[in-house]
Amino acid sequence: MRPVGELLVGHPFFAGLDEEIIRELEGCARNVHVHAGEHLFREGEDADSFFVVRKGRVALDVHMPDRGHMVIATVEAGDVVGWSWFVPPYRWFFDARAVGEVSAVSVDATCLRDKCEADPALGYALMQRVAQVMYQRLQATRVRLLDVYGADHAG
Amino acid sequence: MPAESGTTLLPPAPAGDPMVPRPVRVESVRRETRDTVTMDLRALDGEGLVFAPGQFTMLQAFGVGEVPISISGDPARPDLLTHTVRDVGGVTGSLCRVEPGDLLGVRGAFGRGWGVEDGRGGDVVVVAGGIGLAPLRPVVLAVLAERAAYGRVSVLYGARSPAEMLFTDELDTWTAAGLDVHVIVDVADRSWTGRVGVVTELLPDAAFDPDRTLGLVCGPELMMRYAAAALTDRGVEPGRVRVSVERNMRCGIGLCGHCQLRGHLVCVDGPVFELDRIGPLLTVREL
Numbered sequence: 001m002r003p004v005g006e007l008l009v010g011h012p013f014f015a016g017l018d019e020e021i022i023r024e025l026e027g028c029a030r031n032v033h034v035h036a037g038e039h040l041f042r043e044g045e046d047a048d049s050f051f052v053v054r055k056g057r058v059a060l061d062v063h064m065p066d067r068g069h070m071v072i073a074t075v076e077a078g079d080v081v082g083w084s085w086f087v088p089p090y091r092w093f094f095d096a097r098a099v100g101e102v103s104a105v106s107v108d109a110t111c112l113r114d115k116c117e118a119d120p121a122l123g124y125a126l127m128q129r130v131a132q133v134m135y136q137r138l139q140a141t142r143v144r145l146l147d148v149y150g151a152d153h154a155g
Numbered sequence: 156m157p158a159e160s161g162t163t164l165l166p167p168a169p170a171g172d173p174m175v176p177r178p179v180r181v182e183s184v185r186r187e188t189r190d191t192v193t194m195d196l197r198a199l200d201g202e203g204l205v206f207a208p209g210q211f212t213m214l215q216a217f218g219v220g221e222v223p224i225s226i227s228g229d230p231a232r233p234d235l236l237t238h239t240v241r242d243v244g245g246v247t248g249s250l251c252r253v254e255p256g257d258l259l260g261v262r263g264a265f266g267r268g269w270g271v272e273d274g275r276g277g278d279v280v281v282v283a284g285g286i287g288l289a290p291l292r293p294v295v296l297a298v299l300a301e302r303a304a305y306g307r308v309s310v311l312y313g314a315r316s317p318a319e320m321l322f323t324d325e326l327d328t329w330t331a332a333g334l335d336v337h338v339i340v341d342v343a344d345r346s347w348t349g350r351v352g353v354v355t356e357l358l359p360d361a362a363f364d365p366d367r368t369l370g371l372v373c374g375p376e377l378m379m380r381y382a383a384a385a386l387t388d389r390g391v392e393p394g395r396v397r398v399s400v401e402r403n404m405r406c407g408i409g410l411c412g413h414c415q416l417r418g419h420l421v422c423v424d425g426p427v428f429e430l431d432r433i434g435p436l437l438t439v440r441e442l
Contacts (some may be wrong), residue, residue, distance in 0.1 A: 072342060
């Protein structure tokens with residue numbers, strides 16, 4: 001099995017980070033495999049880690065009493081699952097479920113937050129990347145709020 | 156209501172008069188989604204309707220009205236005119252209720268198409284949203300008819316939900332025929348194992364050389380703006396990105412001016428435009 005640090009270096013989320021920073025992150029990370037249908041985390045649980053997806057697809061879903069579980073986004077290999085670890089109260093807002101077999105690097109949030117506090121350069125580098133993920137998902141969510149496919153287009 | 160089968164007293168259309176509808180008979184109807192059907196039509200005069208992918212006709216439900224509808228059929232089959240219609244009002248509602256044997260009227264084909272042949276020798280990226288896949292289906296069929304003439308061909312399709320996807324029985328066929336097909340929906344339940352998000356999220360999955368790529372985009376205008384921008388962000392020249400614009404088309408031949416978009420008459424100058432010609436107008440308010 002490849003060392004966790006090597007997996008992080010090759011992941012788009014960490015592209016451009018100095019090796020020194022990657023080595024710092026490595027101490028907080030571990031390789032995980034999640035089977036289809038299993039959860040990476042569930043709504044309401046403490047956001048004590050986040051996941052760097054290497055292979056597979058993760059669905060973020062929420063249970064609605066009248067509609068059952070609705071998938072509100074999917075996350076693919078090359079992306080990350082979760083930013084609640086970064087923002088108080090550090091609690092998951094949705095379920096994250098493996099659609100198929102998923103390989104990921106799980107990063108311990110408390111460990112990482114401590115390192116970010118101690119090393120502003122690391123904190124800023126991570127903040128930039130998390131902000132990018134949040135920005136992209138916010139824009140996508142805004143577009144979907146408009147329900148553009150529901151408009152009156154006849155064909 | 157559409158004219159019933161057997162009421163064939165309609166006069167033949169004067170040859171070459173684009174304002175007089177040709178009577179066509181509904182040959183078959185397929186329900187795509189809860190509000191959308193695809194119908195195959197055959198001209199009563201037995202003559203085919205030659206069209207280019209991206210063109211539209213003015214489709215008439217006799218006694219109800221006429222609407223512009225993109226052609227969704229195979230350009231290699233001019234004997235069979237195929238339209239995919241969504242029920243969004245009186246005329247389209249009537250069209251969506253046709254049955255085999257009913258008669259409709261057709262004027263056209265009108266307008267400027269996708270010019271998919273400009274993509275020969277290079278890569279093609281098709282980005283469709285919702286019913287926007289219908290005007291692009293002829294592109295896909297044209298590419299498949301001469302697959303070797305094109306490089307990598309990606310079809311990126313976004314829909315509101317899995318139940319509202321069009322041509323679901325064909326998407327796997329297109330993949331098997333060598334196209335790179337990706338699908339994403341706005342929202343789904345757990346039975347859906349595909350992607351959930353917006354169609355632009357699919358673009359990183361598409362492999363293409365921006366310098367030799369033709370991008371063809373069709374869907375709601377907002378989605379087209381973002382998808383076209385995503386293509387140019389990837390390096391595709393705006394002149395090689397084409398979008399299909401929907402406006403209030405009535406005559407279909409550039410006479411009435413209902414579909415004017417500043418200096419363009421969409422029915423004759425479009426509906427397909429290069430992004431560098433039309434892009435700035437898509438963000439002008441109240442235009």
